[in-house]
Amino acid sequence: MVLPCSVVQRRGQPTRESVDARWVCPSCAHVVLIGPDERCSVCGGSLSEVLRAARGAPPPLPPRALTRAQRQAVWRPASSSRHALGTFLLTVGLLMVPVAVAYLRPLGVPAVILGGLGMLLRRTAWPPALRREQRQRLHALRWGLPAAAELTRVERDFVPGVKAGSVVRLEYVFTVHGELLHGAMPSPHVLDLQRRPGEGIWVVYLPDDPSVSALWPPGP
Structure with missing residues:
Protein backbone atom coordinates (compact mmCIF):
# COMPACT_ATOMS: atom_id res chain seq x y z
CA MET A 1 0.00 0.00 0.00
CA VAL A 2 1.30 3.43 -0.88
CA LEU A 3 1.50 5.73 2.09
CA PRO A 4 -0.37 9.00 1.60
CA CYS A 5 2.19 11.40 3.01
CA SER A 6 5.87 11.88 3.53
CA VAL A 7 8.18 13.21 6.19
CA VAL A 8 11.07 15.62 5.88
CA GLN A 9 13.21 17.19 8.55
CA ARG A 10 16.27 19.35 8.96
CA ARG A 11 18.15 17.17 11.42
CA GLY A 12 17.73 14.12 13.64
CA GLN A 13 15.06 11.45 13.46
CA PRO A 14 11.42 12.45 12.98
CA THR A 15 9.49 12.60 16.24
CA ARG A 16 6.25 14.25 17.23
CA GLU A 17 8.07 16.54 19.63
CA SER A 18 10.75 17.70 17.16
CA VAL A 19 10.22 21.34 16.24
CA ASP A 20 12.30 20.88 13.07
CA ALA A 21 10.25 17.99 11.67
CA ARG A 22 8.05 18.80 8.70
CA TRP A 23 5.55 16.84 6.65
CA VAL A 24 5.06 17.23 2.92
CA CYS A 25 1.48 16.15 2.39
CA PRO A 26 0.90 14.77 -1.15
CA SER A 27 -2.80 15.58 -0.85
CA CYS A 28 -2.20 19.34 -0.61
CA ALA A 29 1.59 19.65 -1.20
CA HIS A 30 2.01 21.85 1.89
CA VAL A 31 4.87 21.55 4.36
CA VAL A 32 3.33 21.35 7.83
CA LEU A 33 4.43 20.72 11.40
CA ILE A 34 3.76 17.37 13.03
CA GLY A 35 0.59 17.81 15.02
CA PRO A 36 -0.47 15.80 18.08
CA ASP A 37 -3.40 14.34 16.13
CA GLU A 38 -1.10 13.10 13.34
CA ARG A 39 -3.07 14.99 10.71
CA CYS A 40 -2.17 17.58 8.09
CA SER A 41 -2.97 21.02 9.48
CA VAL A 42 -3.99 22.25 6.01
CA CYS A 43 -6.13 19.51 4.46
CA GLY A 44 -6.72 17.28 7.49
CA GLY A 45 -5.23 14.18 5.89
CA SER A 46 -3.98 11.45 8.21
CA LEU A 47 -0.21 11.27 8.74
CA SER A 48 -0.17 8.35 11.17
CA GLU A 49 0.98 5.75 8.66
CA VAL A 50 4.10 7.69 7.81
CA LEU A 51 5.15 7.73 11.46
CA ARG A 52 5.18 3.95 11.39
CA ALA A 53 6.96 3.66 8.06
CA ALA A 54 10.35 1.98 8.27
CA ARG A 55 12.04 3.72 5.36
CA GLY A 56 15.20 4.93 7.01
CA THR A 91 41.88 13.93 -28.21
CA VAL A 92 44.38 12.27 -30.55
CA GLY A 93 42.64 13.76 -33.57
CA LEU A 94 42.68 17.26 -32.08
CA LEU A 95 46.37 16.96 -31.19
CA MET A 96 47.20 15.91 -34.74
CA VAL A 97 45.51 18.93 -36.32
CA PRO A 98 48.16 21.58 -35.45
CA VAL A 99 50.94 19.17 -36.42
CA ALA A 100 49.27 18.56 -39.78
CA VAL A 101 48.76 22.27 -40.40
CA ALA A 102 52.29 23.30 -39.45
CA TYR A 103 54.43 20.39 -40.63
CA LEU A 104 52.78 17.35 -42.18
CA ARG A 105 49.74 18.08 -44.32
CA PRO A 106 49.05 14.37 -45.00
CA LEU A 107 48.21 13.95 -41.31
CA GLY A 108 45.15 16.13 -41.79
CA VAL A 109 42.98 13.34 -43.18
CA PRO A 110 43.76 10.84 -40.36
CA ALA A 111 43.23 13.62 -37.81
CA VAL A 112 39.76 14.36 -39.19
CA ILE A 113 38.88 10.65 -39.32
CA LEU A 114 40.02 10.01 -35.75
CA GLY A 115 38.28 13.12 -34.45
CA GLY A 116 35.03 12.30 -36.24
CA LEU A 117 35.10 8.70 -35.04
CA GLY A 118 35.75 9.87 -31.50
CA MET A 119 32.81 12.27 -31.59
CA LEU A 120 30.56 9.54 -32.98
CA LEU A 121 31.56 7.08 -30.26
CA ARG A 122 31.03 9.67 -27.53
CA ARG A 123 27.59 10.60 -28.86
CA THR A 124 26.39 7.00 -29.16
CA ALA A 125 27.83 6.13 -25.74
CA TRP A 126 25.99 9.04 -24.09
CA PRO A 127 22.98 10.10 -26.21
CA PRO A 128 21.49 13.58 -25.70
CA ALA A 129 18.16 12.07 -24.61
CA LEU A 130 19.89 10.13 -21.84
CA ARG A 131 21.74 13.27 -20.73
CA ARG A 132 18.47 15.20 -20.49
CA GLU A 133 16.85 12.42 -18.45
CA GLN A 134 19.81 12.26 -16.07
CA ARG A 135 19.93 16.05 -15.76
CA GLN A 136 16.26 16.10 -14.77
CA ARG A 137 16.85 13.35 -12.22
CA LEU A 138 19.76 15.26 -10.68
CA HIS A 139 17.56 18.35 -10.50
CA ALA A 140 14.91 16.32 -8.66
CA LEU A 141 17.51 14.95 -6.23
CA ARG A 142 18.68 18.45 -5.39
CA TRP A 143 15.41 20.41 -5.40
CA GLY A 144 12.60 17.84 -5.32
CA LEU A 145 10.03 17.36 -2.57
CA PRO A 146 10.14 14.05 -0.68
CA ALA A 147 7.37 11.46 -0.79
CA ALA A 148 6.82 8.03 0.71
CA ALA A 149 6.77 5.37 -1.99
CA GLU A 150 6.70 1.64 -2.51
CA LEU A 151 8.69 -0.60 -4.82
CA THR A 152 6.54 -2.44 -7.32
CA ARG A 153 9.16 -4.21 -9.44
CA VAL A 154 12.85 -5.11 -9.28
CA GLU A 155 14.16 -6.16 -12.68
CA ARG A 156 17.72 -7.17 -13.49
CA ASP A 157 19.38 -5.67 -16.58
CA PHE A 158 21.27 -8.40 -18.40
CA VAL A 159 22.94 -5.93 -20.79
CA PRO A 160 24.25 -3.24 -18.40
CA GLY A 161 25.99 -1.17 -21.08
CA VAL A 162 22.71 -0.35 -22.80
CA LYS A 163 21.29 1.55 -19.82
CA ALA A 164 24.10 3.69 -18.43
CA GLY A 165 25.81 0.84 -16.61
CA SER A 166 22.58 -0.19 -14.91
CA VAL A 167 22.43 -3.66 -13.39
CA VAL A 168 18.91 -3.36 -12.02
CA ARG A 169 15.78 -1.36 -12.81
CA LEU A 170 13.62 -0.27 -9.88
CA GLU A 171 9.98 0.66 -10.42
CA TYR A 172 7.88 2.35 -7.74
CA VAL A 173 4.64 4.19 -7.03
CA PHE A 174 3.92 7.24 -4.88
CA THR A 175 1.12 9.73 -4.31
CA VAL A 176 1.08 13.46 -5.08
CA HIS A 177 -2.05 15.60 -4.66
CA GLY A 178 -4.04 12.41 -4.22
CA GLU A 179 -2.87 11.08 -7.62
CA LEU A 180 -1.00 7.79 -7.88
CA LEU A 181 2.19 8.22 -9.91
CA HIS A 182 4.56 5.63 -11.30
CA GLY A 183 8.31 6.02 -11.54
CA ALA A 184 11.34 3.99 -12.55
CA MET A 185 15.05 4.43 -12.09
CA PRO A 186 18.05 2.39 -13.27
CA SER A 187 20.68 1.57 -10.68
CA PRO A 188 24.34 0.55 -11.13
CA HIS A 189 24.45 -0.96 -7.63
CA VAL A 190 24.39 -4.76 -7.32
CA LEU A 191 23.01 -4.48 -3.78
CA ASP A 192 19.74 -3.17 -5.20
CA LEU A 193 19.09 -6.67 -6.55
CA GLN A 194 18.35 -7.69 -2.96
CA ARG A 195 15.37 -5.34 -2.79
CA ARG A 196 11.88 -6.77 -3.07
CA PRO A 197 8.53 -5.43 -4.31
CA GLY A 198 6.49 -3.96 -1.48
CA GLU A 199 9.52 -2.41 0.22
CA GLY A 200 8.92 1.09 1.54
CA ILE A 201 11.27 3.69 0.07
CA TRP A 202 11.71 7.45 -0.25
CA VAL A 203 11.54 9.34 -3.52
CA VAL A 204 11.92 12.99 -4.43
CA TYR A 205 9.91 14.67 -7.18
CA LEU A 206 9.75 18.06 -8.86
CA PRO A 207 6.68 19.97 -7.62
CA ASP A 208 6.12 21.59 -11.03
CA ASP A 209 6.40 18.21 -12.81
CA PRO A 210 5.78 15.25 -10.45
CA SER A 211 6.45 12.83 -13.31
CA VAL A 212 10.15 13.63 -12.82
CA SER A 213 11.23 11.70 -9.73
CA ALA A 214 14.19 9.82 -8.31
CA LEU A 215 14.93 7.38 -5.51
CA TRP A 216 16.47 8.75 -2.34
CA PRO A 217 19.25 8.25 -1.49
CA PRO A 218 20.76 7.83 -4.98
CA GLY A 219 22.79 4.81 -3.88
CA PRO A 220 22.53 1.52 -1.99
Whole structure:
Protein backbone atom coordinates (compact mmCIF):
# COMPACT_ATOMS: atom_id res chain seq x y z
CA MET A 1 0.00 0.00 0.00
CA VAL A 2 1.30 3.43 -0.88
CA LEU A 3 1.50 5.73 2.09
CA PRO A 4 -0.37 9.00 1.60
CA CYS A 5 2.19 11.40 3.01
CA SER A 6 5.87 11.88 3.53
CA VAL A 7 8.18 13.21 6.19
CA VAL A 8 11.07 15.62 5.88
CA GLN A 9 13.21 17.19 8.55
CA ARG A 10 16.27 19.35 8.96
CA ARG A 11 18.15 17.17 11.42
CA GLY A 12 17.73 14.12 13.64
CA GLN A 13 15.06 11.45 13.46
CA PRO A 14 11.42 12.45 12.98
CA THR A 15 9.49 12.60 16.24
CA ARG A 16 6.25 14.25 17.23
CA GLU A 17 8.07 16.54 19.63
CA SER A 18 10.75 17.70 17.16
CA VAL A 19 10.22 21.34 16.24
CA ASP A 20 12.30 20.88 13.07
CA ALA A 21 10.25 17.99 11.67
CA ARG A 22 8.05 18.80 8.70
CA TRP A 23 5.55 16.84 6.65
CA VAL A 24 5.06 17.23 2.92
CA CYS A 25 1.48 16.15 2.39
CA PRO A 26 0.90 14.77 -1.15
CA SER A 27 -2.80 15.58 -0.85
CA CYS A 28 -2.20 19.34 -0.61
CA ALA A 29 1.59 19.65 -1.20
CA HIS A 30 2.01 21.85 1.89
CA VAL A 31 4.87 21.55 4.36
CA VAL A 32 3.33 21.35 7.83
CA LEU A 33 4.43 20.72 11.40
CA ILE A 34 3.76 17.37 13.03
CA GLY A 35 0.59 17.81 15.02
CA PRO A 36 -0.47 15.80 18.08
CA ASP A 37 -3.40 14.34 16.13
CA GLU A 38 -1.10 13.10 13.34
CA ARG A 39 -3.07 14.99 10.71
CA CYS A 40 -2.17 17.58 8.09
CA SER A 41 -2.97 21.02 9.48
CA VAL A 42 -3.99 22.25 6.01
CA CYS A 43 -6.13 19.51 4.46
CA GLY A 44 -6.72 17.28 7.49
CA GLY A 45 -5.23 14.18 5.89
CA SER A 46 -3.98 11.45 8.21
CA LEU A 47 -0.21 11.27 8.74
CA SER A 48 -0.17 8.35 11.17
CA GLU A 49 0.98 5.75 8.66
CA VAL A 50 4.10 7.69 7.81
CA LEU A 51 5.15 7.73 11.46
CA ARG A 52 5.18 3.95 11.39
CA ALA A 53 6.96 3.66 8.06
CA ALA A 54 10.35 1.98 8.27
CA ARG A 55 12.04 3.72 5.36
CA GLY A 56 15.20 4.93 7.01
CA ALA A 57 16.16 8.58 7.22
CA PRO A 58 13.89 10.81 5.11
CA PRO A 59 15.41 13.19 2.54
CA PRO A 60 16.54 16.54 3.94
CA LEU A 61 14.81 19.71 2.83
CA PRO A 62 16.01 21.14 -0.51
CA PRO A 63 18.41 22.28 -1.72
CA ARG A 64 20.41 19.12 -1.05
CA ALA A 65 24.15 18.77 -1.44
CA LEU A 66 24.98 15.61 -3.39
CA THR A 67 28.27 13.83 -2.95
CA ARG A 68 30.45 12.99 -5.91
CA ALA A 69 29.52 9.31 -5.65
CA GLN A 70 25.81 10.18 -5.61
CA ARG A 71 26.17 12.34 -8.72
CA GLN A 72 28.16 9.65 -10.51
CA ALA A 73 25.45 7.10 -9.71
CA VAL A 74 23.09 9.16 -11.89
CA TRP A 75 25.28 11.16 -14.29
CA ARG A 76 27.05 8.48 -16.35
CA PRO A 77 27.26 7.37 -19.99
CA ALA A 78 25.42 4.33 -21.25
CA SER A 79 28.77 2.72 -22.07
CA SER A 80 31.75 3.99 -20.09
CA SER A 81 34.28 2.03 -22.17
CA ARG A 82 32.95 3.30 -25.50
CA HIS A 83 32.78 6.85 -24.16
CA ALA A 84 36.38 6.62 -22.92
CA LEU A 85 37.55 5.27 -26.29
CA GLY A 86 35.74 8.06 -28.10
CA THR A 87 37.34 10.65 -25.83
CA PHE A 88 40.78 9.18 -26.52
CA LEU A 89 40.31 9.18 -30.31
CA LEU A 90 38.91 12.71 -30.27
CA THR A 91 41.88 13.93 -28.21
CA VAL A 92 44.38 12.27 -30.55
CA GLY A 93 42.64 13.76 -33.57
CA LEU A 94 42.68 17.26 -32.08
CA LEU A 95 46.37 16.96 -31.19
CA MET A 96 47.20 15.91 -34.74
CA VAL A 97 45.51 18.93 -36.32
CA PRO A 98 48.16 21.58 -35.45
CA VAL A 99 50.94 19.17 -36.42
CA ALA A 100 49.27 18.56 -39.78
CA VAL A 101 48.76 22.27 -40.40
CA ALA A 102 52.29 23.30 -39.45
CA TYR A 103 54.43 20.39 -40.63
CA LEU A 104 52.78 17.35 -42.18
CA ARG A 105 49.74 18.08 -44.32
CA PRO A 106 49.05 14.37 -45.00
CA LEU A 107 48.21 13.95 -41.31
CA GLY A 108 45.15 16.13 -41.79
CA VAL A 109 42.98 13.34 -43.18
CA PRO A 110 43.76 10.84 -40.36
CA ALA A 111 43.23 13.62 -37.81
CA VAL A 112 39.76 14.36 -39.19
CA ILE A 113 38.88 10.65 -39.32
CA LEU A 114 40.02 10.01 -35.75
CA GLY A 115 38.28 13.12 -34.45
CA GLY A 116 35.03 12.30 -36.24
CA LEU A 117 35.10 8.70 -35.04
CA GLY A 118 35.75 9.87 -31.50
CA MET A 119 32.81 12.27 -31.59
CA LEU A 120 30.56 9.54 -32.98
CA LEU A 121 31.56 7.08 -30.26
CA ARG A 122 31.03 9.67 -27.53
CA ARG A 123 27.59 10.60 -28.86
CA THR A 124 26.39 7.00 -29.16
CA ALA A 125 27.83 6.13 -25.74
CA TRP A 126 25.99 9.04 -24.09
CA PRO A 127 22.98 10.10 -26.21
CA PRO A 128 21.49 13.58 -25.70
CA ALA A 129 18.16 12.07 -24.61
CA LEU A 130 19.89 10.13 -21.84
CA ARG A 131 21.74 13.27 -20.73
CA ARG A 132 18.47 15.20 -20.49
CA GLU A 133 16.85 12.42 -18.45
CA GLN A 134 19.81 12.26 -16.07
CA ARG A 135 19.93 16.05 -15.76
CA GLN A 136 16.26 16.10 -14.77
CA ARG A 137 16.85 13.35 -12.22
CA LEU A 138 19.76 15.26 -10.68
CA HIS A 139 17.56 18.35 -10.50
CA ALA A 140 14.91 16.32 -8.66
CA LEU A 141 17.51 14.95 -6.23
CA ARG A 142 18.68 18.45 -5.39
CA TRP A 143 15.41 20.41 -5.40
CA GLY A 144 12.60 17.84 -5.32
CA LEU A 145 10.03 17.36 -2.57
CA PRO A 146 10.14 14.05 -0.68
CA ALA A 147 7.37 11.46 -0.79
CA ALA A 148 6.82 8.03 0.71
CA ALA A 149 6.77 5.37 -1.99
CA GLU A 150 6.70 1.64 -2.51
CA LEU A 151 8.69 -0.60 -4.82
CA THR A 152 6.54 -2.44 -7.32
CA ARG A 153 9.16 -4.21 -9.44
CA VAL A 154 12.85 -5.11 -9.28
CA GLU A 155 14.16 -6.16 -12.68
CA ARG A 156 17.72 -7.17 -13.49
CA ASP A 157 19.38 -5.67 -16.58
CA PHE A 158 21.27 -8.40 -18.40
CA VAL A 159 22.94 -5.93 -20.79
CA PRO A 160 24.25 -3.24 -18.40
CA GLY A 161 25.99 -1.17 -21.08
CA VAL A 162 22.71 -0.35 -22.80
CA LYS A 163 21.29 1.55 -19.82
CA ALA A 164 24.10 3.69 -18.43
CA GLY A 165 25.81 0.84 -16.61
CA SER A 166 22.58 -0.19 -14.91
CA VAL A 167 22.43 -3.66 -13.39
CA VAL A 168 18.91 -3.36 -12.02
CA ARG A 169 15.78 -1.36 -12.81
CA LEU A 170 13.62 -0.27 -9.88
CA GLU A 171 9.98 0.66 -10.42
CA TYR A 172 7.88 2.35 -7.74
CA VAL A 173 4.64 4.19 -7.03
CA PHE A 174 3.92 7.24 -4.88
CA THR A 175 1.12 9.73 -4.31
CA VAL A 176 1.08 13.46 -5.08
CA HIS A 177 -2.05 15.60 -4.66
CA GLY A 178 -4.04 12.41 -4.22
CA GLU A 179 -2.87 11.08 -7.62
CA LEU A 180 -1.00 7.79 -7.88
CA LEU A 181 2.19 8.22 -9.91
CA HIS A 182 4.56 5.63 -11.30
CA GLY A 183 8.31 6.02 -11.54
CA ALA A 184 11.34 3.99 -12.55
CA MET A 185 15.05 4.43 -12.09
CA PRO A 186 18.05 2.39 -13.27
CA SER A 187 20.68 1.57 -10.68
CA PRO A 188 24.34 0.55 -11.13
CA HIS A 189 24.45 -0.96 -7.63
CA VAL A 190 24.39 -4.76 -7.32
CA LEU A 191 23.01 -4.48 -3.78
CA ASP A 192 19.74 -3.17 -5.20
CA LEU A 193 19.09 -6.67 -6.55
CA GLN A 194 18.35 -7.69 -2.96
CA ARG A 195 15.37 -5.34 -2.79
CA ARG A 196 11.88 -6.77 -3.07
CA PRO A 197 8.53 -5.43 -4.31
CA GLY A 198 6.49 -3.96 -1.48
CA GLU A 199 9.52 -2.41 0.22
CA GLY A 200 8.92 1.09 1.54
CA ILE A 201 11.27 3.69 0.07
CA TRP A 202 11.71 7.45 -0.25
CA VAL A 203 11.54 9.34 -3.52
CA VAL A 204 11.92 12.99 -4.43
CA TYR A 205 9.91 14.67 -7.18
CA LEU A 206 9.75 18.06 -8.86
CA PRO A 207 6.68 19.97 -7.62
CA ASP A 208 6.12 21.59 -11.03
CA ASP A 209 6.40 18.21 -12.81
CA PRO A 210 5.78 15.25 -10.45
CA SER A 211 6.45 12.83 -13.31
CA VAL A 212 10.15 13.63 -12.82
CA SER A 213 11.23 11.70 -9.73
CA ALA A 214 14.19 9.82 -8.31
CA LEU A 215 14.93 7.38 -5.51
CA TRP A 216 16.47 8.75 -2.34
CA PRO A 217 19.25 8.25 -1.49
CA PRO A 218 20.76 7.83 -4.98
CA GLY A 219 22.79 4.81 -3.88
CA PRO A 220 22.53 1.52 -1.99
